[in-house]
Amino acid sequence: MMRYLPVLTAALGLAAGAAQAAENTLTISVYSFAQDAFKEAVYDPFEEICGCELVVETGNSVERMAKIEAYAADPVVDMAVMSAHDALALARKELLAPIDTSKLSSFDQLYxxxxxxxxxxxxxxxxxYATSIVYRSDLVEVNSWADLLSDEVKGRVALPAISTTQAPLVLMMLGQALGQDDILQTIDTVGENADDIVTFYERSSQLAQLMQQEEVIAAPIGRFAWSRFRGTDLPFEWAEPAEGQTGGMNVMVMTRGNGNEDLALQFMDYWLSTEVQTRLAELGIDSPANAAVEVSAEAAENLTYGAELINSLTIMDPAVILDQREAWIDRWNKTVIQ
Structure with a gap:
């Protein structure tokens, strides 16, 4: 019997080690873009600090939200990042835990x-992120959101598809420029001009290709995609419309009842720190929510950066997006996609 004791002891040791590792593991759900850069700038340094393991799950918003909902009774995701309106959708289903902001050392530095x-x-x-209009300055001048429907860009303009995060923001600003208070009315106007619009794009990479081929000379984009255009040989400009710029915010959330709250808060605190937010901003990955961040003039060109710009953004209430989205999609399908 004694000859089995070392094997049993080793097995018990491995089991204990596995249990300890599981207790010191944080599972996060994030956007799939720039993951190599995030690993180097955020994940690896944090693992060294916490002596823990980060399990990183990626996917589109629908897939990631569905997983959080499916495992609500026994969460497999501890912390996630997503758009504000997607996060609000989870909050309304009581799937999120309140964040103890006293444990976020940079909280008071956030805008x-x-x-x-x-x-x-x-x-x-x-x-x-700010959203405005990128355009070919040698071919057209853009001073208003209403210029997206002008004769000067007719047949050479693109708009975001209704399923994208950008679409409600663009419709809101276009409606303001046209004197329309109801987005449904603005969708009808887009439908009336649908034949003059080259495409309703799903991804900024698709739009960049069309603009570089000169099939499109003006289109709304998020600032996070601006580097795709700014780095080319063509004279693209970022518009500052008379009605102002719109924009949005991505948020961090913590799942309800995950049992790993302390480690999740430690990771949030690290990500929001001036050090890490500066590092991500200088790499052109994320525009900082930490107002103490200072970046080079070159880095700032690709970012939504600085109190003056951020405080001037017209940001749509995420509750409005959630409450009205189905009606917008229905009207879009009837009047734009025919």
Whole structure:
């Protein structure tokens, strides 16, 4: 019998080690873009600090939200990042835990809009993005959101598809420029001009190709995609419309009842720190929500950066997007996609 004791002891040791590793593992759900850069700038340094393991899950928003909902009774995701309106959808289903902001050392340095964007401390903003119009300055001049429907860009303009995050923001600003208070009315106007619009794009990479081929000379984009255009030989400009720029915010959330709250808060605290937010901004990955971040002039060109710009953004209430989205999609399908 004694000859089996070392084997049994080793097995028990391995089991204990596995249990300890599981207890010190944080599972995060994030956007799939720039993951190699995030690994080097955020994940690996944090693992060294915490002595823990990060399990990183990626996917589109629908897939990631569905997983959080499917495992609500026994969460397999501890912390996630997503758009504010997607986070609010989870909050309404009581799938998110309140965040103890006293454990976030940089909380007071966040822009006010990022401190409690969902209410109830159910999320905290970590990055902003502006949305405006990119255009060929040698071919057209853009001074208003209404210029997206002007004769000068007729047949050479693109708009985001209704399923994208950008679409509600663009429709809101276009409606303001046209004197229309109801987005449904603006969707009808887009439908009336649908034959003059080259495409309703799903991804910024698709749009970049069309603009570089000169099939499109003006289109709305998020600032996070601006580097695709700024780095080319063609004279692209970022518009500053008379009605202002719109934009949005991505937030960090913590799943309800995950049992790993302390480690999740430690990771959030690290990501929101001035050091890490500066590192990500200088790499051109995320625009900082931490107002203490200072970046080079070159890096700032690709970012939504600085109090003056961020405080001037017209940001749509995420509750409005959630409450109205189905009606917008239905009207879009009837009047734009025929």
């Amino acid at each position: 006010p809009a990022a401190q409690d964007p969902l209410g109830g401390n159910l999320g905290v903003g970590y990055t902003f």
